[in-house]
Amino acid sequence: MKVKVCGLRDPENIAAVNGLDVDYLGLIFHPDSPRFAGQASLSEWLSANDALLNGTELVGVFVNGEIDYLLNTVHDFHLDWVQLHGTESPGYCQELKLLWSVNTLRKAGISKAFSITPDFDFSRTNDYVGSCSLFVFDTGGHKQAGGTGRKWDWSKLKEYTGPVPFLLSGGIGPEDADAINAIDHPQFKGIDLNSRFETRPGFKDVAELRTFLDQLD
Template structure:
């Protein structure tokens, strides 16, 4: 099972989390987020510590960002993925993929997040299949994008019939390991952890994460 820890921004904390059995390190580049990681000092630290973070893929989370901003951030922060967490259209994702195919800039894979509500129609994901390699299914119906600490009804996953693998997100906490181990969807790839494992916004509780990871399959 893949594990993504999102909302990181403190170098010392990033180094500690990278010592755990995690796959993705998530950095949020939405200026309105209390976990905003867009600091030049962090970019410099990431550049200087490439070896330390080897084996971990870096995910930049954006909310309706300008494409130039995404391209520059991927380069400056050595990102492997962009996670689009707003209302980005299929055309937006296709344009981003096309730009990376025709220039020499650092490239990233595209992940699209969807806000799941009781009436969400998973057929909406179909138009993103050709441009996105991964989906995130997060809690919908919230004023803010991500980091809400709220869960959604995971039984609704039965309605997803698409070919793109997904990460389960939205209010996952230390008490949820057993329930996650019961998820049997063929496209279930892993979990996206954030606010329920924090000491404060942007700083994770490493020991709480370590124990939770031990409890997962």
């Protein structure tokens, strides 16, 4: 099971979380987020400490960002993935993939987040299959961009029959290890952790994360 820890922005905390052997470290590049990670000092630290990550993949989270902003941020922050967490269209994702296929800029995988509500129709993901190699299923039904810290009804996952693997997101907390271990879905790739493991926005409780990760299969 892959593990992404998102909403990081402090170099010391990033290094400590990376020491837990997680697979993805998430940095949020939505200016309105209290976890905004777009500081030049962080870019400089990541460039100077590239070897420290030792294969851990960096994910940049964007909300309806201009494509030039994404391209520049992928380069400046050495990102391996972009996670599109707004209302980005299939055409937007296709344009991004095309741009990376025809130039020499640093390239990133494309992940699309979907806000899951009780009436969400998973066929909406079909038009993203050609451009996105990972989905994130997060809690829907709220007005603000980004996560809510609340869970959705994970039994709805049985309705997803698409070919793209996904990360489960939305309000996952220390008490959820057994429920996560019980998920049986062919495209379930892993989990996306954020606010339920924080001491304050942008700072993760490393000891609590370690205890939780030890409980996962």
